[in-house]
Amino acid sequence: MSASIDNAFQFTPDTGGLVLVDKPLTWTSFNVVAKVRGAMRIAAGRKIKVGHAGTLDPLASGLLILAYGPFTKKLPHITGEDKTYTGTLTLGHVTPSYDLETELEQPMPWEHLDRPTIESAFARFVGTQMQRPPNFSAKRFEGERAYFLARDSERAHLVDIPERQVSITRLEIRAVRGPEIDFVVDVGKGTYIRSLAHDIGQALGCGAHLSALRRTRIGEHDVANASTPEEWSAYIAPYIKRP
Numbered sequence: 748m749s750a751s752i753d754n755a756f757q758f759t760p761d762t763g764g765l766v767l768v769d770k771p772l773t774w775t776s777f778n779v780v781a782k783v784r785g786a787m788r789i790a791a792g793r794k795i796k797v798g799h800a801g802t803l804d805p806l807a808s809g810l811l812i813l814a815y816g817p818f819t820k821k822l823p824h825i826t827g828e829d830k831t832y833t834g835t836l837t838l839g840h841v842t843p844s845y846d847l848e849t850e851l852e853q854p855m856p857w858e859h860l861d862r863p864t865i866e867s868a869f870a871r872f873v874g875t876q877m878q879r880p881p882n883f884s885a886k887r888f889e890g891e892r893a894y895f896l897a898r899d900s901e902r903a904h905l906v907d908i909p910e911r912q913v914s915i916t917r918l919e920i921r922a923v924r925g926p927e928i929d930f931v932v933d934v935g936k937g938t939y940i941r942s943l944a945h946d947i948g949q950a951l952g953c954g955a956h957l958s959a960l961r962r963t964r965i966g967e968h969d970v971a972n973a974s975t976p977e978e979w980s981a982y983i984a985p986y987i988k989r990p
Contacts, residue, residue: 752974758986760791763816767973770811774976776802779811782976786983787815800825800965804941806846809962810970827936828966829916835959836944838926838951845881845941846957857926857953865928866920868950872943873918877910881941913938927958 757764768779780797787795798819800812809832814822838857843849914935921929932940941957948955963970974982 752978752982756982758787758790758983760787760793760795760816763814763818765818765821765968766813766815766979767968767970768811768813768979769970769973769975770803770808771975772808773805775805776811779976780813783813783979783983784815786980789984790986798822801830803962804846804848804960806848807960807962809960810965810968810973811962812965812968825966829933829935829964830938830962830966831931831933831964832940833921833929833931833961833963834940834944834957835927835929836947836955837958838928838948838953838955840956841945841948841954842956843882845939845945846960851956853954855953857951860951860953862920862923865923865951868947869918869920869930871950872947873915875912875914878913878939878942878946879910880939881945911937915943918943 756766766783768783770776770779776799780799784795784797787797795815796819797813797815800814800822803809803811812825814825838860839855840851841853842851915932915938916935917931917933919931921931923929932943934940940960944955944957961970
């Protein structure tokens with residue numbers, strides 16, 4: 748059991764609170780909310796409103812902040828806070844989703860790129876800039892979620908999500924391992940790390956896709972203080988029955 752639960756957490760259905768979750772790979776944000784909400788319903792003996800501050804894709808892990816009860820009103824503020832991610836992008840292929848959710852396409856040579864060239868390309872993406880969200884995203888386009896249209900072979904070509912302004916305050920290379928580049932990045936609200944990986948690949952002329960992603964921070968909250976959905980469920984469900 749995580750020390751963050753034992754030492755700090757108080758389940759207060761009437762006043763609400765925050766739950767810091769370390770989301771595992773393959774779980775959707777909806778899966779996490781459903782798991783914790785179910786445990787809270789058992790503990791409180793009634794339905795508890797639960798929401799999250801910013802989704803994580805199934806192929807990403809890390810910090811997902813949940814709020815329950817009256818604290819759900821704070822979610823828009825938390826969603827707007829800066830975030831830190833660690834990740835890996837892989838050179839040489841693009842994918843329609845900009846990550847490994849879809850098949851690799853368009854193999855291109857990357858072996859000629861040296862580290863100074865890669866670092867120079869990374870540096871171009873620090874600051875305020877325009878970014879286009881992936882077609883395979885939850886953004887709405889003409890009234891529908893973009894990923895629904897992107898998966899429809901007859902309508903995928905119609906998706907054209909407009910660019911929007913994003914802020915990247917830090918982007919550092921941690922390691923270069925052949926075509927795989929490990930990095931850490933600090934971003935503002937609405938920044939897609941998948942789009943960032945794709946755009947770096949375009950800048951380098953060899954294509955790239957995001958092959959791993961972990962969110963480690965949202966505002967003042969760190970994943971080091973988070974627990975898994977299973978840990979939260981096991982702790983919360985019998986909470987009210989404790990002496």
